[in-house]
Amino acid sequence: MPPDLANRLRRRPWGFALLVAIALFAANVIARSSFAAWGSWPATLADFAPFALAAMATTPAVLSGAGGIDISISPLLNLVSIVLIGVLLPHGLGGFWIAVPISLALGACVGAISGVLVGVFRYQAVLATLCGLFVLTGIGLAILATPASGTTGWLAHLGGKVGPIPGALVLIAIPVLVWIALGRTAFLRALYSVGGDDVAAYAAGVDVTAVRIIAYTLGGLFAGLAGIALAAATQSADPGQATQYTLPAIAAVAIGGTSLLGGRGSLVGSIVGAAIMFLIQTLLDSLNVSSNWLQLVYGAILLVALVLSSQLNRPRKKPVEVQPA
Numbered sequence: 001m002p003p004d005l006a007n008r009l010r011r012r013p014w015g016f017a018l019l020v021a022i023a024l025f026a027a028n029v030i031a032r033s034s035f036a037a038w039g040s041w042p043a044t045l046a047d048f049a050p051f052a053l054a055a056m057a058t059t060p061a062v063l064s065g066a067g068g069i070d071i072s073i074s075p076l077l078n079l080v081s082i083v084l085i086g087v088l089l090p091h092g093l094g095g096f097w098i099a100v101p102i103s104l105a106l107g108a109c110v111g112a113i114s115g116v117l118v119g120v121f122r123y124q125a126v127l128a129t130l131c132g133l134f135v136l137t138g139i140g141l142a143i144l145a146t147p148a149s150g151t152t153g154w155l156a157h158l159g160g161k162v163g164p165i166p167g168a169l170v171l172i173a174i175p176v177l178v179w180i181a182l183g184r185t186a187f188l189r190a191l192y193s194v195g196g197d198d199v200a201a202y203a204a205g206v207d208v209t210a211v212r213i214i215a216y217t218l219g220g221l222f223a224g225l226a227g228i229a230l231a232a233a234t235q236s237a238d239p240g241q242a243t244q245y246t247l248p249a250i251a252a253v254a255i256g257g258t259s260l261l262g263g264r265g266s267l268v269g270s271i272v273g274a275a276i277m278f279l280i281q282t283l284l285d286s287l288n289v290s291s292n293w294l295q296l297v298y299g300a301i302l303l304v305a306l307v308l309s310s311q312l313n314r315p316r317k318k319p320v321e322v323q324p325a
Contacts, residue, residue, distance in 0.1 A: 014257040014269030021272050024279035031286035045168035046159045046233040048278045050077065053226035054245040055252035055274040056175045056267055060215035060222075061114075061125065062253055065195035065262025068118065068125040070216065072132035073223050074245035076110050078237075079140045080227025085237035086144040089152060096154040104224040110136070111220015115213035137242040149236040159232035171229045172271070175222045179267045191215055196263030247295065248277040251302040276301070 028035045035044070054073055061070040080103045088099045110132070117128040151159075158167035182188050193201040194211045202208050226245075231237060250260075256273025258265025280297055 014266060014272050017256050017269060017272045017276060020255075021275045021279060024276060024283060028279055028283050028286060031283060035282070035286070042160050042166040042168070044282075045166045045172075046229070048275070049168035049171050049229035050226050050233060050245060051248060051252065051274040051278045052172050052271050053077070053175065053222055053229050054249040055256070055270040055277075057219045057222035057226055058249045058253050059258060059265065059267055059270045060191070060218045061118075061129075062258055062260060063191055063195045063262055063265055064212045064215040065198055066118070066125060066212070067260075068195075068212070068215070068262060069250060069260065070111075070114060070129045070219055071126065071246055071250070072110070072114060072129040072136060073219065073226075073249055075133050075136035075140065075242040076107060076220060076223040077226035077230060077245065078239070078242045079110075079136050079143075080106055080224050081231040081234075082140045082144045082237040082239060084155075084227065084231045085150045086148050089150045094150075094152045094155075099152075100228065103228050104221055107220040107222070107224025107227065108217050109220065111223065112213060112217040114220070115216030118216065119209040119212035133243070133246075137239075140239040140242055144237055144239050147236060147238040147240070151235040155228075155232050155235070158228065159235065167232060168229065171225055171232075174225060176267060176271075178218075178221075187211070187214065192263055194263075195261075247298050247302065248274070251298050252277050255301055255304070 034040060054077060057073045057077070058070055061068040083106060084094075084099055084103055088094050088102065093099060093102070114125075114129055114132055117123045118125050158171060160167055162170050179188075190201065190206045190211050193204070193206055194208050198208050201211075252273035253265070253270050254260055254273070255276055256265070256269030256271070258269055258273075277298065280301070281294060284291070284294060284297070
């Protein structure tokens with residue numbers, strides 16, 4: 001990779017992903033001219049919102065370092081949609097001010113448990129969240145054995161429009177605003193320092209354990225939003241779809257420029273990466289390509305992202321200074 005290009009990508013690691021997303025958007029418009037029609041945007045964004053929110057939910061754990069890949073995000077967001085559609089709505093608890101806090105609290109609590117397992121008990125993140133994946137998938141099947149449908153007024157608005165604004169944009173904007181607010185505190189600086197070098201961060205007085213627990217809790221909170229977005233987009237819940245966002249979310253984070261080693265990346269990059277994954281799916285659908293190829297494409301993109309990330313994180317060679325004789 002040319003040094004100038006590598007330096008630019010180090011400064012803005014999501015820049016390359018943005019160019020790819022723009023190219024894929026153009027390809028979608030060519031393949032299906034109605035894709036860019038304004039009337040279709042609320043439904044399109046509603047389908048995109050779970051992708052974006054799943055990627056954003058995966059990001060804090062990855063940034064915290066120590067191999068912090070949370071693979072329980074997808075079953076967690078699916079469980080939130082199951083609880084919302086299969087439990088809260090049938091029992092008359094589907095009001096906005098009841099269902100939303102419960103959904104967000106469920107996501108945050110599960111995320112906090114993962115954070116404790118990783119930060120306090122020092123389990124490897126992949127192992128801890130893999131256990132969480134199985135547990136959450138099993139709980140979802142126990143609550144709802146077969147797919148179910150249901151909706152209510154506010155959920156329908158989030159799947160369509162909130163006034164003149166597509167409801168999905170409201171859901172996507174919430175984590176971004178939370179991230180901006182956290183940027184005004186010391187937490188984000190601590191998160192990047194822990195992800196970059198937890199030993200140096202600890203030596204500098206950063207509470208590494210607390211930072212990692214908060215990171216996983218934040219990811220769980222975003223996953224709760226993703227579960228609401230999924231219920232709003234589909235007006236249903238399906239326990240058999242627990243892992244549908246696992247690989248796309250990780251791939252979106254990686255292709256969006258976030259280092260899977262931790263300490264480098266952004267929420268914006270994850271959104272752009274999620275856009276790439278979503279646009280690939282819609283393009284394949286428009287071209288009538290079999291869905292069997294989708295996982296292959298996701299895996300290939302993740303592989304490319306890992307290679308690119310390793311190249312960008314490779315230490316730059318310092319020029320050799322020749323000492324005068």
